Amino acid sequence: MRGSAVKLTKKWDKTFPKSKAVEHQKVTFKNRYGMTLVADVYVPKKRGTGKLPALAVSGAFGAVKEQSSGFYAQEMAERGFVALAFDPSYTGESGGEPRNIGSPDINTEDVMAAVDYLGLLDIVDRNRIGLLGVCGYGGLNLSAAAVDKRIKAVASSVMYDMSRVYGKGFQDSYTPEQRTKVLENLSLQRWKDAENGKPAYASNDVVFDEKGNVTRASRILPETLPANAHPIVAEFFDYYRTKRGFHPRSINSTGAWSITTPIAFMNFPQLTYIKEISPRPVLIITGEKAHSRYFAETAYQEAAQPKALVIVPNANHVDLYDKQSGKIPFDKITEFFNKNMK
Incomplete structure (x- = not known):
């Protein structure tokens, strides 16, 4: 078969069993x-x-x-x-x-x-x-x-x-002012990344604090599930952070996207x-x-x-x-x- 890979993982490391068929x-x-x-x-x-x-x-x-x-x-x-x-x-x-x-x-x-x-x-x-x-x-x-x-x-x-959820928030919940705040936050992050010579990483799920400012968690899913976790977080946790679907190379299982990842999606329906x-x-x-x-x-x-x-x-x-x-x-x-x- 064309394009055989070299120096890549060769063992079966999937989250599902190998089929004999x-x-x-x-x-x-x-x-x-x-x-x-x-x-x-x-x-x-x-x-x-x-x-x-x-x-x-x-x-x-x-x-x-x-x-x-x-x-x-x-x-x-x-x-x-x-x-x-x-x-x-x-x-x-x-x-x-x-x-x-x-x-x-x-x-x-x-x-x-x-x-x-x-x-x-x-x-x-x-x-x-x-x-x-x-x-x-x-x-x-x-x-x-x-x-x-x-x-x-x-x-x-x-x-x-992804364009819709990044650009409008879950269930299209962003007000025009909130969308502007998200874009301002991401735009300023570009200067921080340029100064550091590398991107910063965090969850792309935005939360607005009591003053209306943008905040975000340091990673997509927590190490452990809080008792008061949002039902959607709990649902994803059940797959990505447990034996059911955890994989060490998965961003959702172990890490986060670059903070500025949403910019292109917000500008590209x-x-x-x-x-x-x-x-x-x-x-x-x-x-x-x-x-x-x-x-x-x-x-x-x-x-x-x-x-x-x-x-x-x-x-x-x-x-x-x-x-x-x-x-x-x-x-x-x-x-x-x-x-x-x-």
Whole structure:
């Protein structure tokens, strides 16, 4: 297989068990900016002689390929797809300095670079390549599919629109004055980073103190969960900070993004052209009780036909990250891609 990686982790260090029905290989490829991305390719052992459909799988935002995206990719490989789960630029095992930087442009490019790679594999039918994104990459995949016409179908699971949450706050809670305060804070942080010659890191979740000033925690998730933790923090903690989904290379498990990461997202509404995915189909999956549900419902409303919205009964956001809840609708995902990538 092209692009075999060297001097990278070779042991199985995923947060899910290895499937006996799937072959796995770690590979590298470059994006348009020359960044080296590291990925895991999952291929069904029983695949016949013909070329196979393929999926580029990514997410969540701040996660690594050893977590949700790898789990989804391996599951889809068991169902007959070549599936690639990758670490985005500046994160995990992929290249890029400084570390832990997010960008709607570069991260969308990473998705398209994964399509580049899959389309050059001898075992892949390049006319049957789709995208499958989890959480923040559910939104970024919709952005990629809008501009990259090679993509035949796109599915998102418990999607986040990172531009919206950074730019408007959770549930669009920022007032215009608060948005201005956030941007002022981030703008001044750039001078601090320039003076220090490196970025500072902290949680990108903004809290306004009693005087209306911007404050933030030093990392995405705490070392230990406070007794009075916000329910969303507790939900993410249950996955990223416990044996269930912890991974030492995951930003969400162990660290934080650069403080200035939100700037580009706040200036780049990533779903502006979502209607241009049509006439290629869109599948949007969310949980009935997911705190992110409003992102999915808005994306569904704004997308053009053909489109489908699946709301998983009694599921919260993190229930659709792994097999623990047994609620991920893999049969519907498989049916969607098989039908629309003939």
